[in-house]
Amino acid sequence: MPETVRVGLIGYGMAGQVFHAPIISSVPGLHLVKIRETKPANIHLANQRYPFAEVVAETKAILNDETINLVVIATPNHTHYTLAEAALLAGKHVVVDKPFTVTSAEADALIALATRQNLLLTVHHNRRWDSNAKTLRRVIASQLLGRLAELEIHFDRFRNFFRPGAWREENIPGSGIFYDLGPHLIDEAQVLFGLPLAITADERIQRTDGKTIDNFTVMLDYDALKVTLKGGMLVREPGPTYQLLGEQGSYVKYGTDVQEEALKAGLTPVNTPDWGIEPESRWGKINTEYQGQHLVGTIQSEPGDYREFYANVYAAVTGQGPLAVTPEQARNTIRILELARQSSAEKRTIPWSYS
Numbered sequence: 001m002p003e004t005v006r007v008g009l010i011g012y013g014m015a016g017q018v019f020h021a022p023i024i025s026s027v028p029g030l031h032l033v034k035i036r037e038t039k040p041a042n043i044h045l046a047n048q049r050y051p052f053a054e055v056v057a058e059t060k061a062i063l064n065d066e067t068i069n070l071v072v073i074a075t076p077n078h079t080h081y082t083l084a085e086a087a088l089l090a091g092k093h094v095v096v097d098k099p100f101t102v103t104s105a106e107a108d109a110l111i112a113l114a115t116r117q118n119l120l121l122t123v124h125h126n127r128r129w130d131s132n133a134k135t136l137r138r139v140i141a142s143q144l145l146g147r148l149a150e151l152e153i154h155f156d157r158f159r160n161f162f163r164p165g166a167w168r169e170e171n172i173p174g175s176g177i178f179y180d181l182g183p184h185l186i187d188e189a190q191v192l193f194g195l196p197l198a199i200t201a202d203e204r205i206q207r208t209d210g211k212t213i214d215n216f217t218v219m220l221d222y223d224a225l226k227v228t229l230k231g232g233m234l235v236r237e238p239g240p241t242y243q244l245l246g247e248q249g250s251y252v253k254y255g256t257d258v259q260e261e262a263l264k265a266g267l268t269p270v271n272t273p274d275w276g277i278e279p280e281s282r283w284g285k286i287n288t289e290y291q292g293q294h295l296v297g298t299i300q301s302e303p304g305d306y307r308e309f310y311a312n313v314y315a316a317v318t319g320q321g322p323l324a325v326t327p328e329q330a331r332n333t334i335r336i337l338e339l340a341r342q343s344s345a346e347k348r349t350i351p352w353s354y355s
Contacts, residue, residue, distance in 0.1 A: 003318050004031050008062035008092075010083060011074035012037035012046050012055075015097050018263045019126060019306070020074050021050060026269040027310040029318070030070075034062050059083065063090040070317060072124075073097060076167045077174030081106040084121070088113050093120040093317050099183040100330040102174040104338055104355070107331035114327065120316055122323050123330035124309065127184045128191060130257040131278050131304035136242055139299060140192065144290050145246025152228040152243045153188065155181040156235035160207060169212055176213035177231050178203050178337065185229040186333045189220055193227065195332060196220035200349040201340035206234055218340045221349075242284065249288020249295075257304045258282075269307055276304035 007024055009016055012035050024030050032053045035046050046055050062068060063086060071087040072095045073080055081101045087094045088110065100123045101107045114121035127133055140148065157177075168175050189196070198221040206215045214233040219226060242253040259276050269275040278301040287296045308324075315321040335354065343350045 003029065005029055005069045005314055005317050006031050006033045006067050007070045007072060008034040008036070008065065008068040009053075009072045009074060010036045010059055010062060010087075011097075012042045013039075013074070015074040016072075017042070017045065018260070019124070020072055020097070021046075022263055022268045023126075023306050023310055024072070025050065027307050027314060029314045030310060033068060034065060036062055059086070063087060063092065069093060070095065070120075070313070074124075076172075077179055078102055078172055080174075081110065084110050085113060088117050088119055088121065091117065091119070095122055095124055095313060096330075097124045098187075098330070098333075099123075099174065099179050099337070100327070100334050102179075102334075104331055104335040107327070107334050111327045111331060120313075120323065121327045122313060122316070122325050123327065125184070125187045125325045125330065125333075126306045126309045127188065127257075128325070129304055129306050129308045130259070131276060131301045132241060132253060132255075132257055133188055133191075134302035134304065135253070135284065135299060136244065136251075137192065138302060139244065139251050139284075139286070144249065144286065144288050144295070145244065145251060146248030146288075148225055148244065148246045150226045150228070150243075150245040151189075151192075152230065152240070153185050154235075154239060154241055155185055155229075155231045156238060157231075157233050158236040159233050162207075162210075169210075171211045177233055178213045178216045178341070181231045182216060182218070182229070182337055182340075183333050185231065186218070186336050187329070189227050189229065190329060190333060190336070193220075193222050193225065196222055196227070196336070196352050198349050198351045199336060199339045199343050201343040203341065203344045206232070216340070216344075218336075220336075246288070248290065249286065251284055251286045251288075251299065253284030255282045259304050259306055269305070276306075277301075278304075 034054050071092040073083045074097045201218040203213045203216040218229040240252050244251040283298040312324040316323045339350045
């Protein structure tokens with residue numbers, strides 16, 4: 001029988017409900033035993049969905065539990081550093097929801113602490129296992145477009161109102177769309193192409209009476225390749241999610257991964273046979289010349305599967321393989337975000353640097 005990793009989840013808001021608890025509970029070897037939550041509606045939902053897990057009001061009830069091996073932090077961004085530090089000092093392996101931390105200095109401190117404690121530390125960059133991301137990697141590896149010249153990635157929404165009590169829309173450290181969605185896009189660029197030579201960015205508040213950033217554009221310079229990352233809250237008519245241009249052709253993809261919709265509807269990989277499979281209507285379009293032939297058609301989407309993130313965490317905790325998302329990669333994502341904010345504030349291109 002495989003070794004069981006007992007998991008404590010800190011936070012059962014949207015991230016805990018949608019992206020963590022249902023996936024943890026779908027991965028063999030992981031056992032969700034405690035959930036820390038204080039809001040009555042969230043407590044009721046947690047008890048309903050996970051009757052085998054104890055819902056507790058205090059973080060220390062998880063940190064002081066010697067039977068818990070792994071702590072997952074799914075709380076507001078500005079709390080990530082202090083909670084991860086406390087979990088590591090308590091001798092727990094740690095998964096932190098993205099973004100890793102608010103600053104790269106905080107990320108460096110956590111990496112050093114995890115090393116001293118000889119503990120695993122990783123960040124929930126689950127979007128690497130989106131259908132979109134997996135398919136894009138396959139298209140790039142195929143070299144069907146020839147030498148790549150430009151990639152534009154969007155993560156857009158339409159919300160022209162403010163949600164009462166939503167911390168992401170308050171003017172606090174780590175709030176706003178750039179810290180919310182930007183890390184997904186930056187991580188994807190880093191996975192595909194490594195670290196950029198330079199960063200040019202623009203971030204702004206577009207909604208009337210907005211308190212925090214709700215629109216961003218980041219251009220990453222990879223010499224002959226330009227990568228543009230964009231997110232906004234006033235995009236009522238969605239454009240392409242991906243637009244990849246090469247010397248021989250283009251690949252264009254609309255729509256987002258189907259897993260988020262399914263998870264928000266209360267479905268899980270355990271009770272959904274065709275988990276993560278996109279309908280043909282969402283497949284991306286390709287128009288290119290390859291080996292003397294003009295090719296126009298669709299590219300079948302790879303199945304998405306967020307379980308792969310937690311399956312990898314389980315393997316790493318039990319000594320069966322290395323981490324897929326290293327804390328150093330997640331730290332570099334935060335550093336790129338910092339440099340992008342500096343670029344926007346100073347209205348100039350900023351060279352990549354670690355500090």
